[in-house]
Amino acid sequence: MKLVYLDNAATTAIDAEVEKFMQKCQLGLYGNASSIHKKGREAKEELEKARKVIAKSIGAKEKEIIFTSGGTEANNFAVKGVAFANKGKGRRIITTKIEHECVLNSCRWLEEQGWKVTYLGVDGKGFVSGKELEKAIRKDTVLVSIIHGNNEIGVIQDLKELHEICKRHDVLFHTDACQSYTKAELKAEWADLITLNAHKIHGPKGVGALYIKERVKISPWQHGGGHERGMRSGTENLAGIAGFAKAVELAVDDKEGKKRMAKLRDCLISELLKIPRTTLNGPRGERRLCNNANVSFAGVEGEGIVAALDAKGVCASTGSACASRSLEPSHVLIALENNPERAHGSVRFTLSRYSTKEEVKYAAKCAGEVVEKLRKISPLESERER
Ligand SMILES: Cc1ncc(COP(=O)(O)O)c(C=O)c1O
Known part of the structure; x- marks a missing residue:
């Protein structure tokens, strides 16, 4: 019986070239990217190469890309990290009813900690209304998080328009772009924070990134040895990150x-x-x-x-x-x-x-x-x- 795999929004098959490259990194670049010796420097060099690829793919600066263990972690980090860092300004967040569970459950958890969350509805095709968003913004709103390409129904939101509204009201704007990355146009200038991951684009599972625009106030969520500019501690998954970058290059080239x-x-x-x-x-x-x-x-x-x-x-x-x-x-x-x-x-x-x-x-x-x-x-x- 032939197999027809049409569940690529859940995950994709790893590309053979990505897999080969990862194996090479896994075997050869085993050093810790934080070590100062030759093996450490080699690993660090590959890590920074990967960061450059991902940054370039959305028009961001390299220092604005933080690697994570995937989309779930990046979304948790964005929502909770911004909420905690900006609680002096207010404890209100706006999101939508059609987010991925990792954003919805991060918001629900914040509600338990005293934050107020507005869940915007959508129209019959799944579009968020800019007018509704603008109406929902209050003085104490610190973050708006709206998914770019929806994982279930595929609707793509107009990030540019939504971000403009947030900018007018001085509110940070995050988008979960796990499904749209490399499949729809995506620019760093359309958001303050963007979640990306590798396994939806023929890269490895367990790797992702959060784009954080320079000067955005965000508290680290994972504490430890200060990796990723102190934003996300933990020895970097170098082979995974290198595989992520390779998958991005292949997708962008196609x-x-x-x-x-x-x-x-x-x-x-x-x-x-x-x-x-x-x-x-x-x-x-x-x-x-x-x-x-x-x-x-x-x-x-x-x-x-x-x-x-x-x-x-x-x-x-x-x-x-x-x-x-x-x-x-x-x-x-x-x-x-x-x-x-x-x-x-x-x-x-x-x-x-x-x-x-x-x-x-x-x-x-x-x-x-x-x-x-x-x-x-x-x-x-x-x-x-x-
Ligand atoms: C829109 C969206 N956000 C976040 C995630 C979670 O990403 P990950 O599986 O890398 O944790 C997924 C994957 O299911 C997704 O489709």
């Missing part, structure tokens, strides 16, 4: 990659929408991540579809975060439209630059078969027919 993925995405969406009573979640076109197709199939559960697709060799995921029927449906889909049935019937297919047209066609064909079969036995369907 100039046609985004266009190719967007074409395949549109082909997949149109094939999926041929299945009766199927709706697209999120917007179409340029404001959607080039690798994301998320649809809801009426009358069936996303989990059932994903399991049946798996049996046919297609790896996809539910748009809903629930592991079982009894759990809540996806907070992102509920934020779009408070329709639990639509949320429960959602499935996310996400492409990579290695995806092919045959894979997309095969996945859509399998989805059609699976949905038809499941609808025949679905209690939701028998209720509808009654």
Whole structure:
């Protein structure tokens, strides 16, 4: 049975070139980048090379890039670090209802510590309104955190507009760009803090970075020996960081990659929408991540579809975060439209630059078969027919 991997928003396969480069670093550059001897200096040199690649990719200065253990840590650091460093000004944060759990749970934790958090809603396609954001800002607001490319429905927010609003009110602006990095235009000048990670772009898992604009007030979150300019202690994961930079170089060099993925995405969406009573979640076109197709199939559960697709060799995921029927449906889909049935019937297919047209066609064909079969036995369907 062939395997069609269309869950690249969850993670990607590591690129062979990245893996080879990491192995070379792992074996050869084993020194501690903080050591002053030859092996330490070699490691430090590679670390700084990687920092330069990542900084250049978003137009940042090298000293504005802090390596972390991934997107989760970078988001925790951004939200909590800014909150604590600026608590003299106020204890209010604004975020959205469609953030990744690591931002939402960092905010919820801050609420327990006495901060006030506003969770902005979105429109039916997933867009945050600049007007709503501006209305929500108060004198004591210290941070706005809004995801760039959404991990579930692929909607891309207008960072430039949102950042301008924050600047007018002297509020720091953070964005989680784990899904959009190298897939959508992203500039350091559009935010004060940006979260990046490696494993969504064919790099290793467990590596990420936080861009922190010069002079942004942020408290270190991980204390220790003062690595990363005292911002994030812990011996650097050199092979991982070098692999991250290699993955960025490969993605940036693949100039046609985004266009190719967007074409395949549109082909997949149109094939999926041929299945009766199927709706697209999120917007179409340029404001959607080039690798994301998320649809809801009426009358069936996303989990059932994903399991049946798996049996046919297609790896996809539910748009809903629930592991079982009894759990809540996806907070992102509920934020779009408070329709639990639509949320429960959602499935996310996400492409990579290695995806092919045959894979997309095969996945859509399998989805059609699976949905038809499941609808025949679905209690939701028998209720509808009654
Ligand atoms: C939007 C978004 N933010 C943050 C993360 C967390 O990143 P990591 O897995 O590197 O901790 C992910 C990955 O699932 C993500 O999709």
